[in-house]
Amino acid sequence: MTPRVLTAALALCGLLATPFVPAAENAGAPVKLTHVAGPFTADAASLDKYETPDWFRDAKFGIWSHWGPQAVPRAGDWYARNMYIYGTPQYEHHLKHYGHPTKFGYKDIIPLWKAEKFDPDALMALYAKAGAKYFVSMGVHHDNFDLWDSKYHRWNAVKMGPHRDIVGDWQKAAVKAGLRFGVSEHLGASYGWFGTSHGHDEVFPQLGVPYDGADPQYADLYHTKHDELFSGGPQWYTKNTAFHQEWFNRVTDLVTHYKPDLLYSDGGIPFGTTGRTMLANFYNENIKTHGKLEAVYNHKDLGSGEFLRKAGVQDVERGVMNGIQPLPWQTDTSMGDWFYSEGYKYKTTRDVVTMLADIVSKNGNLLLNVVQYPDGSLPPESRTFLDEMAAWIKVNGDAIYGTRPWKTFGEGPTKTEGGAFNESAGYTPNDIRFTTKNGALYAITLGEPKGQVRIASLGAKAGLETRPVKSVSLLGATAPLHWKQDDDALVIDVPATMPTAIASSFKIGF
Structure with a gap:
């Protein structure tokens, strides 16, 4: 997920559609941006005129599929990064189950993600019954693997792994069930996040032997070797303009192809003018589609990137806000770990219901990741929650949907x-x-x-x-x-x- 910029407080296979140019080879080139005509421009003052659409303010509750190849090892979030950090639990897990990352890397995990039990229509019916009014599909995580038929990237779910358009299948199911559809992009942080793949063990017998990320033939997955490594500080986004170009192209491809009503970025607005241009284009295209602005953009006041409170909807990861907020906002959280993890303690339905009521009373929405097995089916904890939530919301939904804050939360x-x-x-x-x-x-x-x-x-x-x-x-x-x-x-x-x-x-x- 987001920058684990948190130490204490903030410490916490197919062919390329277009020729690949490693980011480091063209690091200083200006980004070529296309502009969609409409009322919004990349200027911050223009984006500050944004107003949250009523559908989002009325919806209150959404479900997210934070799911992809990193679920395969069943060892939790940030697997693609941490499997390359010597001595971490995920490194040890990888060594035990797959072999050494000099030989068997994340590129070799991807084909193991088959999604063979993925039934989006059946899942969406459960989500709608449980009270979700919008659904968000992950588009791409920090692992740099696109879950759609990506125009600019060969590492995608149509050409590899499940060999199906995950985002497209989710979109069709959401529309069929009457839910608003959204996508999340976590690509912006990938450049520094994935730098661990270029490392090596610090001890014998593999001391100094590079991991598979150093192999140039996989540079379009792992990025080229560079010095902008994410190490737990506030630096979340790279300054490399070639990667800015890649991000702009791929995220534009995602939102243009699927026309979501919600876009989530895992951090602030990425890359200055590049990110603001993408956002203005997203809003202008949405107006063309609906005849009025129905789009929602989630971004965070956390880590690097640009936080423009009035330009979209603030997202707070695994947390809430103090008191009634003048502008709509959103909490994003998960039933368990962000990717399936054996033995992880799940939230109870009571945890979710009380969090939802608290958030709604303060002018917010809740976006909840319902954890999936690697094959696309639901763990028993997720299924139990959906059934219990459906029973609660059927009775109490009138106190949630379409409401606004009172004089005190x-x-x-x-x-x-x-x-x-x-x-x-x-x-x-x-x-x-x-x-x-x-x-x-x-x-x-x-x-x-x-x-x-x-x-x-x-x-x-x-x-x-x-x-x-x-x-x-x-x-x-x-x-x-x-x-x-x-x-x-x-x-x-x-x-x-x-x-x-x-x-x-x-x-x-x-």
């Missing part, structure tokens, strides 16, 4: 910290999140309430709402509730049997 004893890579929260039934729609207020308990629910924000003298409470109902229940509005709180007697587990949604009228 919520109340309760649990305090959370905003920011990326900070998503754990031990919520209780006394933690409540608010949303509003069509004059009604929804109060969502972040746990299963027992006995009584006390909502201090709705006390008659709380000062947040001058109108007296007129009605209180429980989504999914038909029997009337017993409630009273005291000076210090709205007090609701909880039924002995609740419509759903995990969390409950009360609808309040004034």
Whole structure:
């Protein structure tokens, strides 16, 4: 995923469609940019005129397929990079299962990705039932492998591996299921990220023997040898303009061919004018397709790259924001590891539901990666989540979809910290999140309430709402509730049997 620029705080086979020119051979050449006519230009002031479309603000919940050849070893995220770092768990895993990376490298993992059980229509039906209103397909990860019939890159899923258009198959399934479609690009960071493939062991018996990434015949996968190696600091994007050109060509090919309504970049806007030109083109093409702007661009205030808050939708990886935000935003996170990993602890449905309610109360959306096996099928943890989420959202969806923030996002004893890579929260039934729609207020308990629910924000003298409470109902229940509005709180007697587990949604009228 994104730069593990995080140490503490931020430490945390086919033929080429066009001749390949190694980036280092033409590192200083100016980027040749095409411009699509329309209201947006590459100027930051022009992009600041962007307004988030209503479909995204209403959708609230999307599902992501963060999936590709790196799932094959079943050893987790960043495998293609870490298998070339001597002594890491993924290096040791690779040595044990495949052999030494001087002989058997990532290029040899790619053909093992067959996706033989990948059924996008069946999966999309499950995602839609679980409440997703948009779906995002990975287009290309940092491993430099395109999941579509790439015009500019021979290392792609149509020519290698599964020999099918993964992005195209996902797109067709999403459209068929009535979901908005998006793509993610992680290519921008690949140049420095993949530099480990040019290394070697630091000990005998393979001391100094180069890994397979040093073989010039694979330079279009591993990039040419260079000194801009990502090493955990804030430098995420290369200054090499030849790679900027390659990025522009391939991402333009991706969005032009599939016409997504959402594009996600794994970092800030890459490469200055090059990235801003791509973004302006994406918006202008989208306007031509829909007759109005329906496009969403996710980017991050993290690492290098340009962060223009008004030019798109801010994305926060594995974290949330503090308080109600004036502009729409998005959390992206995963059920488990970003790529399938044996033994990884998965989020529970309760984890996801409470996170969703918290995010929506603060004017945000949740984009969730549902982990897939290498063959494209679902691990039991993912399938259990989808079934449980479908049951919860069927009852409580009215408190989520199409809502907007209230005067305060919520109340309760649990305090959370905003920011990326900070998503754990031990919520209780006394933690409540608010949303509003069509004059009604929804109060969502972040746990299963027992006995009584006390909502201090709705006390008659709380000062947040001058109108007296007129009605209180429980989504999914038909029997009337017993409630009273005291000076210090709205007090609701909880039924002995609740419509759903995990969390409950009360609808309040004034």
